Amino acid sequence: MRSTLRTVAITFLSVFLLSSCATSPTGRSQLLLYSSQELSVMGAQAFDGMKTQLKVTEGGQQNSYVNCVAGFITRQVPQSVFAGQWEVVVFDDEQVNAFALPGGKIGVYTGLLKVATNQHQLAAVIGHEVGHVIAEHGNERMSQGTLIQIGTEATRQIINANEVAYSQPIMAAIGLGLQVGVQLPFSRTHESEADLIGLDLMASSGFDPQQAVSLWQNMEKASGGRQQPEFLSTHPAPQTRIKDLQANMQPAMALYKASTERPRCNP
Known part of the structure; x- marks a missing residue:
């Protein structure tokens, strides 16, 4: 039994200690198994699917407003x-949501415009979502999911081959451990990273980065305090995000003051 569990541990260790092949904009090591072209194709397909499932707002002031803000943000995105x-x-x-996908796709839900109450706060959200694309978080999550699937299946085969007692509870515990110990922290890391990338994007675009803090204060009010404990959530708690944004506000303000842009996007 002990040798079997040691083999299980080695299997998982081998899976998760594979060499990283990329570095995120904040200097974090990443494992990316998919090409940018593959992600762009998947992003376009997903976006086209959403346009058939949800009502699209065409023309009008809301559309012009969102496109105005997004236009300033996307001009800061590297051509690469x-x-x-x-x-x-x-x-x-x-x-109350928005998203960005590889391949140059951005979606904004009208419900968000009730919480992001001005152009600066909307820029904070769009900058955050575009930050996910810049940092290739979608690729990283898919790559992580692929490795977890391979590792879990290998472990299942080892347990079954050695007729380990209580194999089902062991596999269930492993699944929960991966979710709480690996997947959720990774998701929170991605969210925090996108917050900081988005902060720089909005500041460089001429939007007031201090409004990112106001946005998350609005988000917290809108949630009515209904949220999971942070360690069981895919997103950091609003207060954590606010603290991190404030800690990085000085360099963002420097970018804002240096920017020659001063958008006037009217809701």
Whole structure:
């Protein structure tokens, strides 16, 4: 039994200690198994699917407003990330959310515009979402999921081959451990990283980075305090995000003051 569990541990260790092949914009090592082209194709397919499932807002002031803010943000995106024309769509939906996908796709839900109350706060959200694309978080999560699937299946085969007692509870415990110990922390790391990338993006675009703090104060109010404990959540708690943003505000303000842009996007 002991030797079997040692083999299990070595299997997982081998899977998760594979050499990283990339570095994120904040200097964090990443393992990326998919090409940018593959991710762009998947992003375009997912975006097209959403446009058939949700009501798209065409024309009008809301559409012009969101496109105005997104236009200033995307001009700061390195050409190596995406060199084409970004497609920005406003979805008529009460979700307080937005997203960006590889291949130059941005979606904003109308519900977000009730919480992000000015152009600066909307820029904080769009900058955050574009930050995920710049840092290739989608690629990293898919790569992580692939490794977890390989490692879990290898462990299952080892346990079954050695007729380990209580194999089902062991596999269930491993699954929970991976979720809480690996996947959720990775998701929170991605969110925090995107916050900081987004802060720099909005500041360089001429949006007031201090409004990112106001945004998360609004988000906290909108949630009504209904949130999971941070260690069981894919996102950091609002207060954690606010603290991290404030800690990085000085360099962001320097970018803001140095920017020649001063957007006037009217809701």
